[in-house]
Amino acid sequence: MTIKIGLIGCGGHGRQRLSKILNNFSDLVSLVACADTDIVAAQATASEHGYLKAYVNYKDMLEKEDLDAAVIALPHDLLKSASISALHAGLDVFVEKPAGVDSGEILEIIDVENEVNKSVMVGYCMRYNPARKKLKELLDLKSVGEIIQIHGHKSGSQLGTWNAHMKHGGGQLRWHGVHIVDQILWVMGNNLPVNVYCETRWDKVLGSDQDSAFSIVFDNGISASLTVSSRTKQNFDVLEVYGTNGRIRSEWPSEILEIQGNGLPDYHNLTRITPDSPDYMEMYTIQMKAWIDSMLEGTKAPIGTVDALKVYKIIDAAYKSADLGKSINITGLS
Ligand SMILES: NC(=O)c1ccc[n+]([C@@H]2O[C@H](COP(=O)([O-])OP(=O)(O)OC[C@H]3O[C@@H](n4cnc5c(N)ncnc54)[C@H](O)[C@@H]3O)[C@@H](O)[C@H]2O)c1
Incomplete structure (x- = not known):
């Protein structure tokens, strides 16, 4: 059947x-x-x-x-x-x-x-991207120790159809930003975001957000910084995690994974894992x-939808923060 x-x-x-x-x-x-x-x-x-x-x-x-x-x-x-x-x-x-x-x-x-x-x-x-899955696996094995800070970046070319218009739910934070926020939440597991501060450069013609830089603070005090842009022409998605014992970085679409950490014997020295022929679409x-x-x-x-809700609590707060020029507390998640 x-x-x-x-x-x-x-x-x-x-x-x-x-x-x-x-x-x-x-x-x-x-x-x-x-x-x-x-x-x-x-x-x-x-x-x-x-x-x-x-x-x-x-x-x-x-x-x-x-x-x-x-x-x-x-x-x-x-x-x-x-x-x-x-x-x-x-x-x-x-x-x-x-x-x-x-x-x-x-x-x-x-x-x-x-x-x-x-x-x-x-x-x-992106959670199904092979290099990103490997990053999560290595983090769970404490290859870089306990997480201290995270940096995420996601970008691509200018949005040009309905996705550039706020009335259709467009804007770069909703198009690309949500992907990188989801991955940060995934890496942070059960820790909840408590605070967001965001600054945004708006597209003056279209009226939608174009480039944003923002930070998220979690309930255990760990912070993540994110940059999202519409002006890189090519697509990039990068996640880098710093821990008490090292750091790990995964890039898309190159699929390059870099790790240096004292948590696992194989990675005491900087190790760069480059796939022979990366299939950057395999995740779908x-x-x-x-x-x-x-x-x-x-x-x-x-x-599921609870994951999507957590992402949107952060994106909503990022838009509000950019508008009001101050940090925003996240409420309604427990
Ligand atoms: N996960 C990813 O990597 C990824 C990549 C691209 C797009 N997306 C997502 O996919 C979704 C669609 O994006 P897209 O790039 O395919 O957009 P698109 O504009 O190419 O396609 C949207 C389609 O919806 C149709 N449509 C509009 N109103 C409709 C209605 N009332 N009933 C039926 N059809 C209607 C349009 O005619 C169009 O064919 C968005 O949520 C976008 O964020 C995800």
Whole structure:
């Protein structure tokens, strides 16, 4: 028996990336239907990837098709309503990051998720990047001792479509910033963020945030600093952790991992691990397999709405801090 999937949003990510991966898992999933307000995109996605039917209205798809799960890749201001519609239709959901436009929207999804007892996975794919997984593994083995400080950087080229407009939930913090915040929270485990201070350079034409530098302080006193930019032209995602015994750094897309730490004998000297031919896109395949496995096993999605809520508490506070020019306390997490 395969999981019957409907795709909502046949744009860059839904059509070219996620559908291609799902199609490779044809022993585990059936691609039943896809939907996009641009019917040409929906029909092209169906014919390229083998969805049996294309819809212009995803609500019609949810009503008419016999589905087990929905994959949602829409502009940010539409992610929440589509997730809630799919949950109400009785489906498990994979929704792309950041799952909404603010923490209030994530709370709305959580309410419905609990009510219908279905599971929502949120697409924080970088946790499945092989070099990043190795970094986490080495941190858990105390290769660099106890964590003292973290630095994260995420950047790419200028946002140019709906994602550049605040009214669609755009802006660089929501597009790229959420990824690096999620990874910092992942590394910090059960520690909760308590304070955020952020300064932002705004795009004067588009009105959205372009470059930001901010800090997060956690309840155990550890601090993280982050920089996010729209002006590097190429995409970068870097995470560097300093500990009581050394430091470790992982770069994407180069997949280079550097470590020097006294916690494990192999890494007393600076060690640079460079893959022969890095597949910097492999994380998406690992991510979708993890989601499929969670549905087959009937377990909660490995990265869920509570993770997305924590990320958004920080992003909301970063926007507020940039606006008010002061640090913001995080409330509502425990
Ligand atoms: N995890 C990652 O690395 C990654 C990378 C890129 C994008 N994303 C995420 O994927 C999501 C989509 O981004 P994208 O780059 O594919 O955007 P996109 O603009 O390329 O695609 C969005 C699609 O949604 C369609 N759409 C708009 N309104 C609709 C509606 N009411 N019903 C159905 N379809 C509608 C558009 O026609 C378009 O085809 C976002 O959440 C984004 O953050 C994630």
